[in-house]
Amino acid sequence: MATPDWPASRLRREERVAAKLVQRLNLEPPIDVGKVAQQFVDVELEPIPGECDGLVLGLQGGRARPLVLLDNGQAKPRIRFTLAHELGHVLLPWHFGNSFLCETSRVRLFEASADYNFEPEANRFAAELLVPSSWLDRLVAGLGSDRVAPLMDALRLADVSAYVACLRLREALPAGHTFVISRGGTVLISGRTQGRGLYAVNPPETGENFERERLDRFAHHVEDLDYGSTHVTWWTFRGEQPPAGAGADSRSSRQVLDVMLERHLDDAGERSRVRASLGGVIGAAYGEATRQGPLAPAELYVRFRGRFAVHRPGIPNSLTRDPDFELWLHKRAEELG
Amino acid sequence: MSETYLEQVLDGEAIWTDIEDFVGAWHDGNGLGQELHDYLGMTWNEYALWVERPDALRAIIASHELEEPLEELLERSDDKAVAARGLTQEDAKAVREWLRQTGRLPG
Numbered sequence: 330m331a332t333p334d335w336p337a338s339r340l341r342r343e344e345r346v347a348a349k350l351v352q353r354l355n356l357e358p359p360i361d362v363g364k365v366a367q368q369f370v371d372v373e374l375e376p377i378p379g380e381c382d383g384l385v386l387g388l389q390g391g392r393a394r395p396l397v398l399l400d401n402g403q404a405k406p407r408i409r410f411t412l413a414h415e416l417g418h419v420l421l422p423w424h425f426g427n428s429f430l431c432e433t434s435r436v437r438l439f440e441a442s443a444d445y446n447f448e449p450e451a452n453r454f455a456a457e458l459l460v461p462s463s464w465l466d467r468l469v470a471g472l473g474s475d476r477v478a479p480l481m482d483a484l485r486l487a488d489v490s491a492y493v494a495c496l497r498l499r500e501a502l503p504a505g506h507t508f509v510i511s512r513g514g515t516v517l518i519s520g521r522t523q524g525r526g527l528y529a530v531n532p533p534e535t536g537e538n539f540e541r542e543r544l545d546r547f548a549h550h551v552e553d554l555d556y557g558s559t560h561v562t563w564w565t566f567r568g569e570q571p572p573a574g575a576g577a578d579s580r581s582s583r584q585v586l587d588v589m590l591e592r593h594l595d596d597a598g599e600r601s602r603v604r605a606s607l608g609g610v611i612g613a614a615y616g617e618a619t620r621q622g623p624l625a626p627a628e629l630y631v632r633f634r635g636r637f638a639v640h641r642p643g644i645p646n647s648l649t650r651d652p653d654f655e656l657w658l659h660k661r662a663e664e665l666g
Numbered sequence: 667m668s669e670t671y672l673e674q675v676l677d678g679e680a681i682w683t684d685i686e687d688f689v690g691a692w693h694d695g696n697g698l699g700q701e702l703h704d705y706l707g708m709t710w711n712e713y714a715l716w717v718e719r720p721d722a723l724r725a726i727i728a729s730h731e732l733e734e735p736l737e738e739l740l741e742r743s744d745d746k747a748v749a750a751r752g753l754t755q756e757d758a759k760a761v762r763e764w765l766r767q768t769g770r771l772p773g
Contacts (some may be wrong), residue, residue, distance in 0.1 A: 342678025349681055369683065378764045379757030385768055390721030396770070422682040423731035424677065424725045425739060429770075430761050432753050 340462060343421055343450040347457035358487035360459050362413050369419050370394055372412065382433045383411035385418050389427040395419050406490045407433070408555070410455050417454030418447065452655030460487045460497040462465045474502050477563040478552040480542060491556035492518060499523075501661045505567030507532045507548075510559050511539045530566050530638045547638035549631045566635030569627040581602070582660035585653055604642040610636050615665050626659075631645070633658050670707025676731055685723065699745075712736065 340348055350356070353363060366372055370385070371392075377400040379382070387395045395417040399408055414433045418424045424447040439565065470481045477498065484494040495508050499520050507521040509532045516539050519532035533540055541562065545551050548564035555561075578585070586607070590600040614636045617623050624632070637649050648654060671688040674680035680688075681703045688706060691697075697705035703713035715736070720739065729736040753761070765771040 340678075342676075345678030346681060349679075353681075378760040379753065381753055381757060381761045384765075386765070398770075420681060420683070422727040425728035425732065425742075430753055430758055432757075559743065603749065627754055 330486050340457070341453060342419065343454045344457040344462070346420055347454045348461060348463065350458060351461040351463065358460065358463065359462055361488070362409050362459065364418050365458070366397065366412055369416065370397045372397045372399065374399045374408070378504045380432050381430050382407065383483060384428065384430040385415040386428045386652065388419065391427070399416055403572060406488055406558070408490060409459065410490065410493060412528050413455030413458045414451045416458070417451035421447070421450055421454060424451070428614045451594050453560065458491055459489050459493065460484065462501070469501050475565065476552065477502070477506060477565065478554050481554055481556065481561060484602065491559045491561050494556065495520065495561060503567070505565060507544065507564045509533065510538060511562070512559050514539050514572055529594055530564070530635055543640065547634045549634070551582070566631065566638065568631050569625065571627045578656060580597070582657055582664055585657045585660055589648060589651050589653050589657065592651065593645055603644060603648065610641065624666060626662040629666045630659055630662035633662055670705060672707030672727065672730055675727055682714060682723070
C-alpha cells in the first residue's frame with residue numbers, strides 16, 4: 330500500500346497537537362488512550378451524577394497532575410472518546426479554566442462555532458488522536474473512496490463510535506458522499522463530505538424522520554451497515570455509469586423530455602416553466618463539472634442524477650419518477666459530454 | 667527552530683509541556699544572541715513568573731491566545747471555577763456538589 334504524503338497542512342491546530350502525539354508515540358489504532366493519558370493526567374472511572382460524561386480538574390495547578398474523571402456508565406467507545414476529549418483540554422493550553430465538565434455526546438460540537446468554544450476543539454483533538462489522519466489517509470488510499478462500507482468496517486479497529494467514524498470519513502473522503510446515522514427511523518446525525526454546489530446533497534437533519542427514498546433513488550451507490558447500536562447509511566453521488574440501452578433510442582434529449590412533459594403536465598406554460606427548471610439544474614451541474622475539467626458522459630450522468638436527490642419544488646415528483654427520466658439524463662449527459 | 671516556543675504552541679506545532687526541550691535547545695546554542703525569554707516568545711515578566719510559578723504557564727499561553735491581560739487570567743484561575751460544557755445548569759450543579767462532597771473541589 331502506498332503511503333501518501335501526509336497532508337498535515339490540512340489539519341487544524343488542535344488536530345496538529347494530537348498528530349504530534351501520534352507521531353511521537355508511534356501510535357496506530359486501536360490507540361491505547363489510557364496509556365497515552367497516563368503520561369499527562371491521573372484517571373479515575375466511576376459514576377458521575379447527571380449527564381456528565383467526564384471532567385478534568387486541576388488544569389491551573391492545585392494538584393500534582395490534572396485529574397480526569399470518567400463516567401463508567403458509558404459504552405466503551407464513548408469512554409475512550411471522553412478520555413481523549415479531556416486530554417485535549419489538558420494539551421490545548423489556551424483552554425483556560427481550572428476545570429471542565431463535559432458532555433461529549435453532543436456531536437454537533439464538532440462543528441465550528443461563531444463563539445469561541447473549547448469543546449469542538451477538544452472533540453477534534455480526540456478524533457484525531459483515536460483515528461489519526463495519517464492512518465486514515467493510508468486506509469483510504471488502500472481501499473479507495475468509491476465504496477464507504479469497507480472503510481467503515483476497517484474503522485471498527487479504531488474502536489470508536491459510528492459518530493466518530495463517520496465524522497472522520499467526512500473529513501477524509503472526497504466530495505460526493507452523504508451519510509445518516511439513525512436509530513429507530515430517526516436521524517441521530519447526518520452530514521456530507523466537503524464541497525458545495527454539484528455535490529451538495531444534504532441529508533435529512535438530526536431529529537427528523539429518516540426519509541431516504543429520494544436519496545436512494547438518485548445515488549450512484551447506497552450502503553447500509555449496523556454500527557454499534559446505530560444504523561449507518563452512506564450514499565455516493567460520484568462515479569461512472571455507462572448508459573444501458575440509451576443508445577438504442579434514437580431520439581434527442583429534447584424529444585424525450587417533450588414526451589415526458591406532455592405526459593405529466595397539461596398546461597403549456599407549466600411545461601415551459603418546468604423545462605426551464607430542468608435546464609437550470611443540468612446547466613448548473615454541467616457548469617461545475619466543466620470547471621473541474623472535461624468529463625465523460627458516464628460520469629456526467631452520475632453527477633446529473635445526484636442533483637435530483639434533493640427535493641426541487643418546481644419539478645413534479647411524477648416527472649422524476651417517469652421511466653424516461655433516466656433516459657433523458659443519459660441523453661443529456663451524452664450530448665454534453 | 668525559527669519560531670518561538672509560544673508561536674509553535676499556539677500554532678499546534680509543539681506540545682506545551684515540552685518547554686524544557688526549548689530551554690535545553692537554547693542552552694545548546696539555538697537562538698544565538700537572543701535572551702531566553704525572547705527565544706521562548708515571552709516577555710521578561712512572563713518568563714520571571716513562569717520560573718517562580720511553573721503552574722502559571724497555561725495562563726501565560728492563554729493570555730497570548732485570548733489577548734487578555736495575564737493578571738486578569740491569573741485572578742480567574744482559582745480552584746472553585748468549573749466550566750460546564752454542554753451540561754444543563756442542573757447537571758452542572760449536581761456534579762459540582764458531588765465534587766465537593768468527594769473532596770475534589772474546595773467547599
